[in-house]
Amino acid sequence: MATRTLCSRANRIQTQLQTALQATVLEVEDVSYQHAGHAAVRAMEGGVANETHFNVKIVSPKFEGLNLVRRHRMVYELLSGELQSGLHALSITAKTPAEAANCAT
Amino acid sequence: MAASYLQSVSYCSRAALRPLPLLASSVCRRHLDRYPSGNTTKLNICSAAALSFRPPASTAPRMASIRCFSALTPALKTTLDKVVGSNKVVVFIKGTKDFPQCGFSNTVVQILKSLNVPFETINVLENELLRQGLKEYSNWPTFPQVYLDGEFFGGCDIIVDAYKSGELQEILEKALCS
Secondary structure, X not given: OHHHHHXXXXXXXXXXXXXXXXXXXXXXXXXXXXXXXXXXXXXXXXXXXXXXXXXXXXXXXXXXXXXXXXXXXHHHHHOHHHHOOOOOEEEEEEEOHHHHHHHHO | OHHHHHHHHHHHHHHHOOOOHHHHHHHHHHHHHHOXXXXXXXXXXXXXXXXXXXXXXXXXXXXXXXXXXXXXXXXXXXXXXXXXXXXOEEEEEOEOOOOEOOHHHHHHHHHHHHOOOOXXXXXXXXXXXXXXXXXXXXXXXXXXXXXXXXXXXXXXXXXXXXXXXXXXXXXXXXXXXX
């Protein structure tokens, strides 16, 4: 069980994003169960929603000066391997530390 | 108009997946029969789309995997350029405007409907080559994909953010009035 947890897609996403973006905040949530009826999931082997849909919230100084499209593209490029191996959708919140602080106040 | 361009790509993309180039050519001729002969644009797209998927010569196996080739052929790129330029608001979604088949696509459709703006939707579930080609065209791996005034704007998250901040409404107003 511990080995499976270490190799889970959520952990891989966490590691890849943390390493590349030096995030001050990084939350990765597997919400595949919410998309169990999705056509793409039904088409998968077993028809079980398994590590297909994730929410990621990232606060990173690497996003400074980048518009949202470029921030999201950066995240997608970092996770291109996952996207080619069953990751179906990502909901991304990408903020700079200043933006996150403004939201918090 | 936008959907009719993509119907022509769709027809010949199915032909291109068949192993016999000769059959693909004959399907193209049948396609020409379905459209007036004066419409050479559709013929050019169909031929180019089908020919671009011919397997490499001689030593390669007849049934070449299409994964070896880029889905974004020059013909498809030309077609997509025309599609995104043909309407101020174009959204590539899973499903249709009336029956979206994905929660994210549905969110974008409902936002645009609530803003009462005219918009065109293209269903990427109808054509796998179109779906993969669009990922390269937009440099964006997921759907929906929203184009405003010919420029890629973003996916569902970006649309929602822009809608909440009011930026989407401003951009739409500017695009539709220009």
